Amino acid sequence: MAVAFDALVGAGSTAAELALIGQSAENDFIGVACGIMDQLSIAGGVAGHALRIDCQTLTITPVQFPAEIAVVVANTNQRRELSDSAYNQRRSACEAAQERLGMRLVDIPSDEVETAVRDLPDDLRPRARHVITEQARVWSFADALERGDLVAAGDLMRASHESLRDDFEVTGPALDALVEAAWQAPGVMGARMTGAGFGGCTVNLVHPDAVKAFTQRVGDVYRRSTGLQADFYVVGSADGAREVTS
Numbered sequence: 043m044a045v046a047f048d049a050l051v052g053a054g055s056t057a058a059e060l061a062l063i064g065q066s067a068e069n070d071f072i073g074v075a076c077g078i079m080d081q082l083s084i085a086g087g088v089a090g091h092a093l094r095i096d097c098q099t100l101t102i103t104p105v106q107f108p109a110e111i112a113v114v115v116a117n118t119n120q121r122r123e124l125s126d127s128a129y130n131q132r133r134s135a136c137e138a139a140q141e142r143l144g145m146r147l148v149d150i151p152s153d154e155v156e157t158a159v160r161d162l163p164d165d166l167r168p169r170a171r172h173v174i175t176e177q178a179r180v181w182s183f184a185d186a187l188e189r190g191d192l193v194a195a196g197d198l199m200r201a202s203h204e205s206l207r208d209d210f211e212v213t214g215p216a217l218d219a220l221v222e223a224a225w226q227a228p229g230v231m232g233a234r235m236t237g238a239g240f241g242g243c244t245v246n247l248v249h250p251d252a253v254k255a256f257t258q259r260v261g262d263v264y265r266r267s268t269g270l271q272a273d274f275y276v277v278g279s280a281d282g283a284r285e286v287t288s
Contacts, residue, residue, distance in 0.1 A: 045085075045283045057086035057282055058100040075133045076238070087282040094184045098148075105184050107279060108192065111231065112250040115243050116224070116260065117273040118216040122241030129238050132169060132210060139170040152178035172209035176202060196232030196247060200225065203234035212239030216268055220244050223263035228255045 044063040048055045055063075061081035068076045078097050086093065091104035107113075139162055140147055147170055150158045155174045159167045179198050186194040203221050207213040213221075217235045221244050224233035229252020236245040248256045257274040264272045 045285065049285045057102070058082065060283070061085040061100070073130075075130045085282050087280055089279055089281050091279055092184070092187060094180075103184075105187050108187065108190055110250065111192065112248045112253050113277050114246040114248050114253060114256065115236070115275045115277050116220055116246060116257075116264075117243050117275075118220050118241055118264075118268075119270050119272060120214070120216040120241035122238075128212070128240070132212060135166055135169040136173055139166040139173075142166070143170070147173040148177040150174045168209035168211075172205045175205055175209075179205075192231045192247065196230075199232035199234040199245075199247070206235055206239065210239075214240055216241060216270060217244065219267045220260065220264050220272060223260045223267070224256075226263070227259045228252050230256060 044055070044060045047053075048060065061078055061084070064081035064084070065076065065078050068074050068081075078100065079095060082095055082097075082100060082102065083093055086102045088102075088104040090107055092107050094103040094105050095101070096103075136147060139159075142162060143150070143158065152175050155171055158174065159170045162170055179202050183195055183198045183202075186192070186198065203213070207218060213235050217239065221233050221235060224230050224244065224246050229249040231247040231249065233244055233246040236243050246256070246260075253276060261272050261274065264270065
């Protein structure tokens with residue numbers, strides 16, 4: 043909608059400005075205290091690339107996505123409602139941890155994490171530890187993609203999911219079952235939950251020639267363990283939201 047109105051009035055808004063409008067709609071109207079990642083990805087996407095995003099400066103650096111990877115999104119088909127979930131609580135916990143530490147969590151080096159969070163209350167310590175270590179994983183993942191090191195990229199995705207499960211506690215039985223099935227499936231290079239958690243989807247890096255075997259195996263294992271039917275989508279990155287003319 044922001045892109046449409048921007049085109050109609052000829053405002054010439056930047057991707058960052060459009061993303062901020064979308065974030066405001068979620069924060070102020072829907073009531074979810076979300077960040078800017080989804081909106082900035084949609085506004086500033088680059089076909090064939092992942093995006094390295096600095097959420098402080100709202101700058102985007104495209105990272106070439108290796109051609110030998112198929113990206114498969116798997117839907118748990120477990121409905122979630124972010125505004126009714128613990129999402130806002132997680133954000134509040136991170137803000138409280140930052141206030142106590144007197145600095146942004148993302149500015150704390152990951153090799154100093156245990157010292158940094160040692161004196162935080164029990165309910166804040168794991169939340170802060172996840173953010174600090176996840177920041178390091180994001181940069182390492184982008185570097186791994188640029189090097190074409192898919193083993194390292196996959197290992198980082200697994201570590202990310204485990205941290206989201208154990209420290210941030212935003213996964214749940216369905217997401218964990220779907221990711222654990224993927225970790226054991228043929229052709230998988232990496233798998234983790236994606237989005238805000240509490241249901242929703244996983245993202246999987248799979249060898250292109252193994253996609254069919256991957257979806258069949260993961261779907262079967264997931265159905266047996268949860269009773270739910272997963273849906274699978276092979277996806278790719280595209281250019282950002284824009285006016286389309288015929």
